[in-house]
Amino acid sequence: VSDPGRAATSTDDDPLELDGRSHHLDPRVRVVWAIGSGVPVLVAGLVGAIVAQWQGWTGVAAGVAVGAVLYVAALLVWVRLAWDRWTWAAWSDALEVRHGVITRRASLVPYHRIQQIDLHRGPLERFLGLARLVLRTASATTDAEIPGIPLARAESLRPRLLARAGVDDAV
């Protein structure tokens, strides 16, 4: 049985080998997570505070502002912890993903079960040169997504996984 805990951790840009080494996500993904989760709440809080102030509800406005600031502070801590916990490893025969702050999750997807590999890039991810790699199998519950992977690495990884994919979909 392979033990990813014994594998070395790597965040460098070495050519990717399917050797089971544990990789962290690109640190820039923290910006994607923070902005994606923080900006909508900040904007809503700002609008709420302005409306409350305009109505003369000073206490409510202050409460909303303080709440928004606390949320952002908690979010920044959360993003840091989430990044720390998010690792993935490409073995010679399977992809392993580990993540989760409170509930720790791990997932292993053999390449021969892969039916489709998607590469998603939102506006912020495009700006930062990142991509999200999603592996799909015949099961809807498979959890195999790597967010925040540098585009070049994702593009080099995808054909190598596809070459091993679809050998047997077991349905």
Add this chain to the structure above:
Amino acid sequence: MTPSDADALAVGGPGRRTHVRTLVVSGGLALAGMAFVVAQVGTQMAAGGEGPDDRSWSELLPLLLVVVVIIVRPLYDSAMWFARTYRLAPTELIIDEGILTRHHRVLPFVRVQQVDVHQSFLAQILNLAELRIESAGEGGDTMRLRLLDRELAEQMRRYILERRRQLQSATPEDPAHPAPDPRPLLALGTGELTVAALTHSSLIVGVPFVVLAGLWIAAAMVIAGFDGQTAGLAALVTATTSVAVVFLVGGRLYGSVVGQHGFTLGVQGDDLHLRYGLLEVRQLTIPRWRVQQITVVDNPLRRVLGIVSLTLHSAAGLGGGGQGGSTRFEVPLLPRDRLDDFLGELMGDAELWRAPSLTARPAAAHRRAMVRRGLLLVVAVAPLALAFFPWGLAALAVATVAAPWGRVAHRRAGHAATATLVVFARGVLHHRLELVPLRRVQSCRTAANPLQRRFRLATLHVDVAGDPSAPRLYDMDGPTADALLHRLPRSGVAAGGGYLKNHPAGADVL
């Protein structure tokens, strides 16, 4: 498949339309709509003593639009029906359809996965049936022929399945052989279906839950200060609870005795044949190699009676083809002592599906099982305790049930992983034994919350195709779960592969 079948099907002949009585179904709905509109207008005229001419057009416009739709829709349906033809060839089914844009669809029999005959209540009155054919195409393409003469639909089903078998077996490695006769495995009468309904886990769990909910509501009303109307409230809650219980029991009886009326299950070659239903008759064909997992379900009452039910999880189903529109197919009742033999006959491989002895969860899981159930019981009776404080605190004594309940839950939970099969068991009131061949495992997941991590426990999920509720076991030993996470998905190939290696036609079906 008999020569008369082939003659009736006009194989290789010109295109044919579905039965003309199909139009009665859509026309009947239109007539019902028209009758409703006429009744509305008539009611308005009678009430006001005035004709439509005296009313403003804006009031009648919606009704006029409904009338137009009611008239246009059957015309459109008739044109579509006229433009849609199907024809059977020796190797494929061809459907041409469309009025403005014509579609030519070809379904090679070798790609057919499932052929079902479905009869709604209205179709039964008209002696019609719908033929649903699922292929292995992109996204599990489904062709529907609605509606055909019932006998013709069954002949087509037999013909397509027989041709598929012949085409798939016409390989050098597997020469054609005569089709085996269908072999009946199980037939359930009304009495057995009634037993299945009355011992169903939904009643074992649902009836006590409804009664407890009734008590809870009564307690909440007492807390809210309705004590002046105690007698009326008691009557209201009792009546509501009784109705809910009758609804639960009646619904389950209806679903079982009517919905699964005349349940028969048989095997022909590598196909399972299911037939059931009184108002809606369903005839399903499930290839064995599409079955991803089998769940054996029981509960304390069924254990006493020595019976279980089975659920077969298929990789895909036809929209509405599986029971409840899903990909699950239930065998409602089976004597427990027949289980191993039945699974062997059903799946054609007794050794693969024989459940090995299970490994128990660690002692920490036992404690968690008791604590979780204790907390659940405390929360459930808390309103009663508060409503009738201080005497109501005695109700909290029910939490002591958590000890034996948790002990039984722990004793009946466990896992086993052989070289070919992974098995999970869990639950008391709705106990599941989930059997998954390793060659069906798509991927695996583990999850561990802080409390589980503290006791080195984890939940293991096994992902299979088709069913979104993955087999799982809570509170396994953490290192064991992690080892299985790495072992089970990788064992699929060693355990004989899946789709390609099991399908008689191999890669050609893709």
